[in-house]
Amino acid sequence: MTTRALATRTLPSACPLDCPDHCGLSVEVEDGRVVRVGARDEGNPLTAGFICGKVARFQDHVHGPDRLLHPAVRRPGARKRGGDPAAFERVSWDQALALVAARLDEARTRHGGESILPLSYGGSNGYLTQDTLDARLFRRLGASRCLRTVCAAPSGAAATGLYGKMPGVALPDFEHASLVVLWGVNPSASGIHLVPVLDRARERGAKLVVIDPRRTPLARRAHLHLAVRPGSDLPLALSVIRFLFESGGADARFLARHATGAGTLRKRAEFWTFARAARACGVAAGEIERFAQLYAESSPAVVRAGWGLERNRNGGSAVAAVLALPAVAGKFGVRGGGYTLSNGGAWRLTTDRAAAEPESGARAVNMNRVGEALLSARDPRIEALFVYNMNPLATLPAQGKVRAGLERDDLFTVAFDQVMTDTARHADVLLPATTFLEHAELRRGYGAMTLRRTAPVIPPVGEARSNVAVFGELCRRLGLARPGEPETDEEIARAILSTAPGGRDLAAELAASDAVPPDCGASPVQFADSFPLTADGKIHLVPEALERSSPLGLYRFQDDPSCEKFPLALVSPASSRLVNSSLGELVKEKAAVEIHPADAAARGIGQGDSVRVFNDLGEVHCRARVTELVREGVVALSKGLWSRHTDNGATANALCPDTLTDLGGGACFNDARVEVARRG
Numbered sequence: 001m002t003t004r005a006l007a008t009r010t011l012p013s014a015c016p017l018d019c020p021d022h023c024g025l026s027v028e029v030e031d032g033r034v035v036r037v038g039a040r041d042e043g044n045p046l047t048a049g050f051i052c053g054k055v056a057r058f059q060d061h062v063h064g065p066d067r068l069l070h071p072a073v074r075r076p077g078a079r080k081r082g083g084d085p086a087a088f089e090r091v092s093w094d095q096a097l098a099l100v101a102a103r104l105d106e107a108r109t110r111h112g113g114e115s116i117l118p119l120s121y122g123g124s125n126g127y128l129t130q131d132t133l134d135a136r137l138f139r140r141l142g143a144s145r146c147l148r149t150v151c152a153a154p155s156g157a158a159a160t161g162l163y164g165k166m167p168g169v170a171l172p173d174f175e176h177a178s179l180v181v182l183w184g185v186n187p188s189a190s191g192i193h194l195v196p197v198l199d200r201a202r203e204r205g206a207k208l209v210v211i212d213p214r215r216t217p218l219a220r221r222a223h224l225h226l227a228v229r230p231g232s233d234l235p236l237a238l239s240v241i242r243f244l245f246e247s248g249g250a251d252a253r254f255l256a257r258h259a260t261g262a263g264t265l266r267k268r269a270e271f272w273t274f275a276r277a278a279r280a281c282g283v284a285a286g287e288i289e290r291f292a293q294l295y296a297e298s299s300p301a302v303v304r305a306g307w308g309l310e311r312n313r314n315g316g317s318a319v320a321a322v323l324a325l326p327a328v329a330g331k332f333g334v335r336g337g338g339y340t341l342s343n344g345g346a347w348r349l350t351t352d353r354a355a356a357e358p359e360s361g362a363r364a365v366n367m368n369r370v371g372e373a374l375l376s377a378r379d380p381r382i383e384a385l386f387v388y389n390m391n392p393l394a395t396l397p398a399q400g401k402v403r404a405g406l407e408r409d410d411l412f413t414v415a416f417d418q419v420m421t422d423t424a425r426h427a428d429v430l431l432p433a434t435t436f437l438e439h440a441e442l443r444r445g446y447g448a449m450t451l452r453r454t455a456p457v458i459p460p461v462g463e464a465r466s467n468v469a470v471f472g473e474l475c476r477r478l479g480l481a482r483p484g485e486p487e488t489d490e491e492i493a494r495a496i497l498s499t500a501p502g503g504r505d506l507a508a509e510l511a512a513s514d515a516v517p518p519d520c521g522a523s524p525v526q527f528a529d530s531f532p533l534t535a536d537g538k539i540h541l542v543p544e545a546l547e548r549s550s551p552l553g554l555y556r557f558q559d560d561p562s563c564e565k566f567p568l569a570l571v572s573p574a575s576s577r578l579v580n581s582s583l584g585e586l587v588k589e590k591a592a593v594e595i596h597p598a599d600a601a602a603r604g605i606g607q608g609d610s611v612r613v614f615n616d617l618g619e620v621h622c623r624a625r626v627t628e629l630v631r632e633g634v635v636a637l638s639k640g641l642w643s644r645h646t647d648n649g650a651t652a653n654a655l656c657p658d659t660l661t662d663l664g665g666g667a668c669f670n671d672a673r674v675e676v677a678r679r680g
């Protein structure tokens, strides 16, 4: 037998997964298969040189045994309970789409469009894969509107209210800072390209402060680590604001010129002495004072706010207070000074023209309450659920309710995904989706300030189809397509790019260049190159809209929900193995809950013991990892785990309440309060 050397081709791509970094990728392809994914240096200096361990094995996701290769339908009579992955039989695309179209049409005719609920979030952050033809389909059907609040809703509300989502300090510019504050963010897992930048800053003498209940890898190297209790960032930030005003560290001239609401903010912060903040946060008052002084005296000082601080009852006000810090202290106007949250707002592109259909006035369903919505009888009841770009059973709060909803045998569920997820196992119809290596994409980073277009590097695996193809076809089958509307990837991309303000021809720029920067440039200095995008160009420290929508008013602290029965706070942060729940099929090891030695000892729990983590919502059976990496009173279990990763199939989300954040209707994952006990 002769072996033929296969030609290897190296093709460019870019990662659209939900991560700030937006890596350029170099993909090696052999015989239509991806064999290696590595870094590509052009276009985004932030990510040059290396990529994360997850995407470095993306070929195992693309060509792995869990990949959905063809459409399938639930066998007649096969119940949903238990989510048996063998309950499906293969059908053709024509059969699958005919069935989906018929059932959507039937739900609409018999119960009204609102009986249909599309459910999607950030599986791909690409512009083409969300809010384009899917929006056209569901808006024209009059379907219930899904509020995408599972992440960034409180942060987004705060950032919009205070600054109109002003672009932040570019991540490579952190190198110029003399103080970096990592607030509720763990770049070592969730955006790894910031780590070498921080190393360089430290080599130049920069100080690092980390505010996190866990001793993250960067907290271990920090000059100061404030291991706050989850949900207590608001008092912490307010105590620093109070200090700045009282000690002369507030920049009165800057505030007078660029901000409104400083007086009200000052009043609301007055109560928060270091001693009071220390009690709320569970850290020493002296440590808080050290931080406040360091912040007051350092410039350039940059705060990297993450998403860990938003996922609780005080999340919106906490983010607002943290973002107010650089305004109060006058930290803007120098390279490496200011704040960074999401830079997604640097791109003022919308998908409206691609959808070609205005948002409908149909009822809104907050995705954090989807379990509740699926189980409630409210009029009309949800009869058809269409899940795409999301794995809600693994990622939404109140997992018990979500599971019970998905187990409804009278609910018609479509799961459109790349692999057999926990959610997909409960579907009536499975539709196989392409990955970004198999379809065209257009994406901006939300950390890196770059926009890129990518072409597929391999043909679709099996019979997988792209979101654009599937939603376009469903529009046609349901008689909802209209001639002349954008339909192809190219037409949709052009429609989106044409929404660029200021008459920029982004399509032409992207044709000529690998990656293009936003209007403010790829490394703007705040208050030199980028200014608040609020209506009057000012910072609104107490925006009226936020004041009205927070339950107690902005910057008012709500106490910790722990109780005697459930004294431990459970946090469920990003892990370096998964992107949310994506790639979970590649993780073979079982999960462990991290618990502090003192908390473990008090419960007779030893290293590696089988434990039960529980509260009134549910319980998770897994191993214990006894470690000082979590503070006392806090336990940690990664987000995004699949049912296969625990002994009883439930994950952290089974313990997370479906209460909502003070702003934006966001998820309160880190308000989960639990007890842990040894099993067996």
Ligand SMILES: Nc1nc2c(c(=O)[nH]1)N[C@H]1C(S)=C(S)[C@@H](COP(=O)(O)OP(=O)(O)OC[C@H]3O[C@@H](n4cnc5c(=O)[nH]c(N)nc54)[C@H](O)[C@@H]3O)O[C@H]1N2
Pocket: 018, 019, 020, 122, 151, 152, 183, 184, 185, 186, 187, 189, 190, 191, 211, 212, 213, 214, 216, 228, 229, 230, 231, 232, 233, 305, 306, 307, 308, 309, 310, 312, 571, 572, 573, 574, 575, 576, 577, 578, 579, 580, 581, 640, 670
């Ligand atoms: N590898 C990997 N990268 C990812 C993701 C992933 O799943 N895996 N997810 C992506 C997405 S969607 C997002 S939103 C980002 C999220 O990434 P990050 O912004 O880093 O957010 P989290 O991982 O949720 O939490 C960050 C840190 O906040 C801490 N924390 C928890 N509660 C609190 C609190 O109340 N106050 C403070 N100060 N800290 C708290 C946690 O211990 C954790 O170390 O990462 C993105 N990048």
Ligand SMILES: Nc1nc2c(c(=O)[nH]1)N[C@H]1C(S)=C(S)[C@@H](COP(=O)(O)OP(=O)(O)OC[C@H]3O[C@@H](n4cnc5c(=O)[nH]c(N)nc54)[C@H](O)[C@@H]3O)O[C@H]1N2
Pocket: 018, 120, 121, 122, 123, 124, 129, 150, 151, 307, 311, 388, 389, 390, 391, 392, 394, 395, 396, 416, 417, 418, 419, 421, 433, 434, 435, 436, 467, 572, 573, 574, 579, 580, 581, 582, 638, 639, 640, 652, 653, 656, 669
């Ligand atoms: N306990 C706990 N849970 C959390 C969090 C937490 O802090 N704690 N954080 C949350 C956060 S930050 C977020 S952002 C959410 C995210 O939650 P999800 O949006 O559910 O994100 P993923 O788990 O990555 O699931 C995305 C799915 O979309 C699929 N997909 C990817 N690309 C495409 C495509 O082009 N077409 C189609 N049809 N499908 C595609 C992927 O295969 C994957 O199964 O999870 C949240 N869940």
Ligand SMILES: [Mo]
Pocket: 018, 151, 152, 307
């Ligand atoms: Mo997220």
